[in-house]
Each structure stands twice: as C-alpha cells, then as structure tokens.
Amino acid sequence: MGAERRELLMQGNEAVAEGALAAGCRFFAGYPITPSTEIAEYLSVKLPHLGGTFIQMEDELASMGAVIGASLAGVKAMTATSGPGFSLMQENIGFACEAEVPCVVVNVMRGGPSTGLPTFPAQGDVMQARWGTHGDHPIIVLSAASVPECFSLTVRAFNLSERYRTPIILLLDEVVAHMREKITMPPAEELEIFNRVTPTVPPEWYIPYADTPSGVPPMAPFGEGYRYHVTGLTHDIRGFPTARDDEIGPFIKRLFRKISQNFPDIHMSQTFRTEDAEITVIAYGCVARSAKRAVVEARDRGLKAGLLKLMTVWPFDRSAVEQAARRSKVVLVPEMNMGQISREVKRVNNGVSTVETLNKVDGTLITPGEILEKITEVLS
Amino acid sequence: MKEVTKLIHKYLRHDKKFPHVSCPGCGNGIILGALIRAIDRIGFAKDEIVLISGIGCSGRMPVYVDFNTLHTTHGRALTFATGIKLAKPELTVIVFMGDGDATAIGGNHFIHAARRNVDVSAIIFNNNIYGMTGGQFSPTTPYGMKATTAPYWHIEHAFKIAELAVTAGAVFVGRETVYNAKGLDALIEKALLKKGFSVVETITHCHIQYGRYNRLGTAVDMLKWxxxxxxxxxxAQKLSSEELEGKIITGVLVDRELPIYQHEYDRIRERAREIAV
Structure with a gap:
C-alpha cells in the first residue's frame, strides 16, 4: 500500500472486513448468516494471505469462544453475525466483559424476532446490544450509516476494544451492509491504531486485574511468561474467584468506571444544520441517511430542521442529545423498530422539548419522504 | 513422598487461597495430579501450557496450578482452546471438561473439535452426574440409576464418551479410571505428546452425589468398583458384547494419523501468498 488514496466502489460488509484488516485484526471465527456473510467470505480470502486465521466454527457460541481465545493469545480478533447468531453469542460476550478480553462483534441487523426477515433491514437489536448478555455490565456499541463508516468505525471499534479491554459491538443493518458506494481508503500510515497496553513489570509483579487510574489493567498475552488465571467468575485483582464483598463491589464498579470516565473519547456523533433547528431528527444507521435527505428538503421548504446522527449508540450520548433537546422545540426519532433509542431520548430529554417518534417495522427502509412528511406535520 | 512435595512446590499456585473446592475423597485431584506428573515427565515449560476448563467441579481445577489458566463458560472450553491454539500454535493447549460439560451443553463443540483435529488435548472427568449443582443426571448417567432429577430412575441411555470421540474423528482416544492412577499418568502423557485432537476419558467417582443416591458406598468403595x-x-477385544456389558474398557482405544488442522491451514496460507490476492 502506497501513500496514495485509493478510491473504490465497495460494499458495506467488505468495508468492515477491510477496516478490520487495517486495524490489525488477524483472527476471524464465525458462522454463516445472512446478511453478514460477506464479511466472513472476504476475510476467508484475505486473512491467510496476511498470516492470519479464518475459521468457520460449528455455531455462533463456538465462534465467540474462539474469538476470545485468540484475543487472550494476543491476536486481535472479531466475528460477524446477524440477530439469531447475535443471540447465541451473548453468553460469551458476557465472558469477554467479565474477563475484560478485547474483541469486536459485528451484528448486521435484520428483521426479528426469531428467524424474522433474513434479507430485510431492521434496527431491532439496539437494546439487545446493550443488555443482551446477563448481569450488570457496561458495553460500547457503535452504529455505521455508510460504507466509509463501515471502514472507519470498524477501525475505531478495534481501537476502543484494545484501549478499554472490552467487547465492542458494531451495528450495521442490511441496507448499509449490502449497499455499494464510493470509499476513499486512507493510507495505512494515516490510520491511528491503538494496541492493548501490555505489562512492563516482571511477571512476579504482574497483577492482572489491578485497579489503575484508567481503570484498565495492562493485559499479558498467554504464553509470554505472565502466568495468570482468567475466569468468568467474579474475581479479585489476581484473577482468582472471590466471594468477598470488598472485592466484588470494587471490581464491578471498575468495569463501569473504565467506560464512564472516558465518555468524551467514546462518544461519537455528527450534527447537520442543527445550529438554528426548530426540529432535530435523531437517527442512526441507514435511517440517518434518509433523515439527512429529509433535512435538506425541509430546509428547501423553509422548515428549520437539523440532524443529530449517533455513531456511538451505547453508552448513550447524553450530552449530544441534551444539546439537541435544548436547542429545538421538537426532537424526532425515526427508527426501524417499535421505539428503542427513542426511549433513551425521552429519558434524557426529561420533558425539555417534545419527542416525536416515527417507527417502521415492515422490513423496508424509512424513506426521506416519510421523515419529511413527519417534520412538516410536526412543525405546522 | 519427597517427589510429590517437589511437584506440589513446582506446580501449585501458592498465592491461591486453599482449601480447594473438591469434596474429601473426590477423584478430581487424582486427575489433576496425573496431568501434573505427565507434564513434569515430558518436561514442558510452565509458560507454554494453557490449561482451559468449562463449568462444574472439573472447571475449578485449573485455578490451582501455575500455568496460563482459563476458566471459560459451560461447555465452551474447546472453542476457546481452538482460538488460542490457532492464534499461537507454539502453546500446548489442554482442556478439562466434565461429562455434562463435554457431551451435553458442549456436545456439539466436542464432536466438531474431534472432526476438525486442532492439536488440543481434552481430558474428560466422567463421574456420571452433575456434582456441583447437586446431583442431577448427566448424559453419562446409566439407565436405571437415580439422580435428583431422576428420583424414580433414569430412563435415558448413556453416551460412551471415548467411543463418541473415536467416531467423531479424534486421532488419539483413551480411557482410564482414577483407581489406576499410574495408568492414567501414562495415558495422559501419551495424549499430550500426540499431535492432533486427543481425548482421555477419565472414569472418576462422585460418592457425594451419584454414589449417595445410588447407595454405592464410600469413595473407597467406588474406587474398588x-x-x-x-x-x-x-x-476386551477377546470378549463378547454380553461379557463387556457394564464394564469399563481402559487403555488406548485409538491412535491414528489424520491431517492436523494447523498444518492444513499453513498450506492455505502458502497458497494464498502464492496467488497474492
């Protein structure tokens, strides 16, 4: 790869795979499922060429286990799936939260519940991404709305997972995953890549789950002299199971703190014409594209509309939404579900402005026209 | 005795608060001891060993030993093992599983690990019961026996774990009892040295749960059994199937050469580089 920028026509799923490789991912384990399969197929070609490993496992439970195993051995690892497979992965996503193992899980959302609509888009897994695995845990969830974002947010997902030692969920939807559009590939040297912090102390001084100012303990890969214990049981700073309340509480609180004290680094959103907006549309994923077009058309008609596009879905970007709510009379949340992010918006808005919703669950994209119609209706 | 003390000092984690979780008389310690003796005889460095487990009494064993240790989710230990071995092939990856772990919740992973033939050794603790949760029947509880969830009698038929592994394609499969601890040492040593997916089914006893419900006596009585x-x-090869009914066939059931996953994948890497996509 030279320093020149390559302009390519690429599919969303392919851009995810390219982003993963650029971020240093060298291990993929997965199980075929529409509409995510192209990510696996693409990496099955590319990874062996780079000395990496692609493996198709017997199911999604196994895929997630293998990904965590590879990461513990020091290799950046990911998987990709859709709703039904994402349900199966929840068990070991919880393990990755508890044992603090960096990894990336791409969920290309399709209609649900159950087998649902394998080839149709939806945004029904937003709450599952947040709370799909049992127990109280923080998680970082990103949402891509374009092919370039599929690339950049996959890189970002790996960086965040390495920085905070936590699984990162990247949500796509069938539209974003399968559409093709232009992407300008940045030269490798322009990409900011973060690799997990490894211990610098000698093995006998290494405390694998020590509390640190950042809340993120250095992580030793298996097989390099730092012999320690990794468990899904609640553990003490040495990694050993504990039943002591003075060890359990601080551990769980540290898991939350390492995320919550870094919100400015984790939160990503974009605004478009919100400066004087009377109505702000809050959208993510494919719907954000329709929303942007609707905002442009509304402005053409003299309606003061703006867009807040969320790229970090969880932890919820409270400050961005609060700003939008304070600035506008109305906030409109169009979603391809029966109202998942709109509940969060209402909670954060806390009565400051009016929150309107536009929900569509018929397997088709919310169109710019539908959002424009709602904007017109609300502002008149 | 001196030899034992030496191994305890060398391999147990002294900073881990003992006592351990096993009940007095449990066979699990014999299996862990056999593994340690086998590793010591082979001369593996502690840094190159990854000992992985699932959930249950067997799952609690790795924490006590000074290797890279990983206590995973129920039934999934082999999937983590697969990821570790493929990401870092120079590591020696050993998996502890219980009978329920390996053949109920993890049954699918078990047969596919055997078929795939990644170079991992699986040591299965078969005590015919879910011990940690209080004595529910497992896939290896024999027909007609009792368990807390089979209070009348058990109406399902048991898996033969070693035979299942043979059929699924494991390159090395053996079975031994904890009674024959020396035989177990030797069998585990062979399994660790074998390249490819190797399985050692260890017949152990749970006198606290399985033995108690079925009036099988003390740990010593069960060892004698x-x-x-x-x-x-x-x-056994000279005996009829009637004569072998209810017996434990011990020793090496299969030892064969089949292509190993990592080697096959190395060839894929070479080919991918040749065509330079």
Missing amino acids: QRDNSIPVEK
Whole structure:
C-alpha cells in the first residue's frame, strides 16, 4: 500500500472486513448468516494471505469462544453475525466483559424476532446490544450509516476494544451492509491504531486485574511468561474467584468506571444544520441517511430542521442529545423498530422539548419522504 | 513422598487461597495430579501450557496450578482452546471438561473439535452426574440409576464418551479410571505428546452425589468398583458384547494419523501468498 488514496466502489460488509484488516485484526471465527456473510467470505480470502486465521466454527457460541481465545493469545480478533447468531453469542460476550478480553462483534441487523426477515433491514437489536448478555455490565456499541463508516468505525471499534479491554459491538443493518458506494481508503500510515497496553513489570509483579487510574489493567498475552488465571467468575485483582464483598463491589464498579470516565473519547456523533433547528431528527444507521435527505428538503421548504446522527449508540450520548433537546422545540426519532433509542431520548430529554417518534417495522427502509412528511406535520 | 512435595512446590499456585473446592475423597485431584506428573515427565515449560476448563467441579481445577489458566463458560472450553491454539500454535493447549460439560451443553463443540483435529488435548472427568449443582443426571448417567432429577430412575441411555470421540474423528482416544492412577499418568502423557485432537476419558467417582443416591458406598468403595469392573482394551477385544456389558474398557482405544488442522491451514496460507490476492 502506497501513500496514495485509493478510491473504490465497495460494499458495506467488505468495508468492515477491510477496516478490520487495517486495524490489525488477524483472527476471524464465525458462522454463516445472512446478511453478514460477506464479511466472513472476504476475510476467508484475505486473512491467510496476511498470516492470519479464518475459521468457520460449528455455531455462533463456538465462534465467540474462539474469538476470545485468540484475543487472550494476543491476536486481535472479531466475528460477524446477524440477530439469531447475535443471540447465541451473548453468553460469551458476557465472558469477554467479565474477563475484560478485547474483541469486536459485528451484528448486521435484520428483521426479528426469531428467524424474522433474513434479507430485510431492521434496527431491532439496539437494546439487545446493550443488555443482551446477563448481569450488570457496561458495553460500547457503535452504529455505521455508510460504507466509509463501515471502514472507519470498524477501525475505531478495534481501537476502543484494545484501549478499554472490552467487547465492542458494531451495528450495521442490511441496507448499509449490502449497499455499494464510493470509499476513499486512507493510507495505512494515516490510520491511528491503538494496541492493548501490555505489562512492563516482571511477571512476579504482574497483577492482572489491578485497579489503575484508567481503570484498565495492562493485559499479558498467554504464553509470554505472565502466568495468570482468567475466569468468568467474579474475581479479585489476581484473577482468582472471590466471594468477598470488598472485592466484588470494587471490581464491578471498575468495569463501569473504565467506560464512564472516558465518555468524551467514546462518544461519537455528527450534527447537520442543527445550529438554528426548530426540529432535530435523531437517527442512526441507514435511517440517518434518509433523515439527512429529509433535512435538506425541509430546509428547501423553509422548515428549520437539523440532524443529530449517533455513531456511538451505547453508552448513550447524553450530552449530544441534551444539546439537541435544548436547542429545538421538537426532537424526532425515526427508527426501524417499535421505539428503542427513542426511549433513551425521552429519558434524557426529561420533558425539555417534545419527542416525536416515527417507527417502521415492515422490513423496508424509512424513506426521506416519510421523515419529511413527519417534520412538516410536526412543525405546522 | 519427597517427589510429590517437589511437584506440589513446582506446580501449585501458592498465592491461591486453599482449601480447594473438591469434596474429601473426590477423584478430581487424582486427575489433576496425573496431568501434573505427565507434564513434569515430558518436561514442558510452565509458560507454554494453557490449561482451559468449562463449568462444574472439573472447571475449578485449573485455578490451582501455575500455568496460563482459563476458566471459560459451560461447555465452551474447546472453542476457546481452538482460538488460542490457532492464534499461537507454539502453546500446548489442554482442556478439562466434565461429562455434562463435554457431551451435553458442549456436545456439539466436542464432536466438531474431534472432526476438525486442532492439536488440543481434552481430558474428560466422567463421574456420571452433575456434582456441583447437586446431583442431577448427566448424559453419562446409566439407565436405571437415580439422580435428583431422576428420583424414580433414569430412563435415558448413556453416551460412551471415548467411543463418541473415536467416531467423531479424534486421532488419539483413551480411557482410564482414577483407581489406576499410574495408568492414567501414562495415558495422559501419551495424549499430550500426540499431535492432533486427543481425548482421555477419565472414569472418576462422585460418592457425594451419584454414589449417595445410588447407595454405592464410600469413595473407597467406588474406587474398588472401578478396579473390579475395568477391562484393558486388549483383553476386551477377546470378549463378547454380553461379557463387556457394564464394564469399563481402559487403555488406548485409538491412535491414528489424520491431517492436523494447523498444518492444513499453513498450506492455505502458502497458497494464498502464492496467488497474492
């Protein structure tokens, strides 16, 4: 790869795979499922060429286990799936939260519940991404709305997972995953890549789950002299199971703190014409594209509309939404579900402005026209 | 005795608060001891060993030993093992599983690990019961026996774990009882040295749960039962299936050469580089 920028026509799923490789991912384990399969197929070609490993496992439970195993051995690892497979992965996503193992899980959302609509888009897994695995845990969830974002947010997902030692969920939807559009590939040297912090102390001084100012303990890969214990049981700073309340509480609180004290680094959103907006549309994923077009058309008609596009879905970007709510009379949340992010918006808005919703669950994209119609209706 | 003390000092984690979780008289310690003796005889460095487990009494064993240790989710230990071995092939990856772990919740992973033939050794603790949760029947609880969830009698038929592994494609499969601890040492040593997916089914006893419900006596009584009902595989070949009913066939059931996953994948890497996509 030279320093020149390559302009390519690429599919969303392919851009995810390219982003993963650029971020240093060298291990993929997965199980075929529409509409995510192209990510696996693409990496099955590319990874062996780079000395990496692609493996198709017997199911999604196994895929997630293998990904965590590879990461513990020091290799950046990911998987990709859709709703039904994402349900199966929840068990070991919880393990990755508890044992603090960096990894990336791409969920290309399709209609649900159950087998649902394998080839149709939806945004029904937003709450599952947040709370799909049992127990109280923080998680970082990103949402891509374009092919370039599929690339950049996959890189970002790996960086965040390495920085905070936590699984990162990247949500796509069938539209974003399968559409093709232009992407300008940045030269490798322009990409900011973060690799997990490894211990610098000698093995006998290494405390694998020590509390640190950042809340993120250095992580030793298996097989390099730092012999320690990794468990899904609640553990003490040495990694050993504990039943002591003075060890359990601080551990769980540290898991939350390492995320919550870094919100400015984790939160990503974009605004478009919100400066004087009377109505702000809050959208993510494919719907954000329709929303942007609707905002442009509304402005053409003299309606003061703006867009807040969320790229970090969880932890919820409270400050961005609060700003939008304070600035506008109305906030409109169009979603391809029966109202998942709109509940969060209402909670954060806390009565400051009016929150309107536009929900569509018929397997088709919310169109710019539908959002424009709602904007017109609300502002008149 | 001196030899034992030396191994304890060398391999147990002294900073881990003992006592351990196993009940007095449990066979699990014999299996862990056999593994340690095998590793010591082979001369593996502690840094190159990754010991992985699932959930249950067997799952609690790795924490006590000074290797890279990983206590995973129920039934999934082999999937983590697969990821570790493929990401870092120079590591020696050993998996502890219980009978429920390996053949109920993890049954799918078990047969696929055997078929795939990644170079991992699986040591299965078969005590015919879910011990940690209080004595529910497992896939290896024999027909007609009792468990807390089979209070009348058990109406399902048991898996034969070693035979299942043979059929699924494991390159090395053996079975031994904890009664024959020296035989177990030797069998585990062979399994660790074998390249490819190797399985050692260890017949152990749970006198606290399985033994109590079925009035099988003390741990010693159950060990004696193992002794009296074991038949070496060489001898078993000369016996009829009626004569072998209810017996434990011990020894090496299969030792064969099949292509190893990592080697096959290395060839894929070479090919991918040649065509330079």
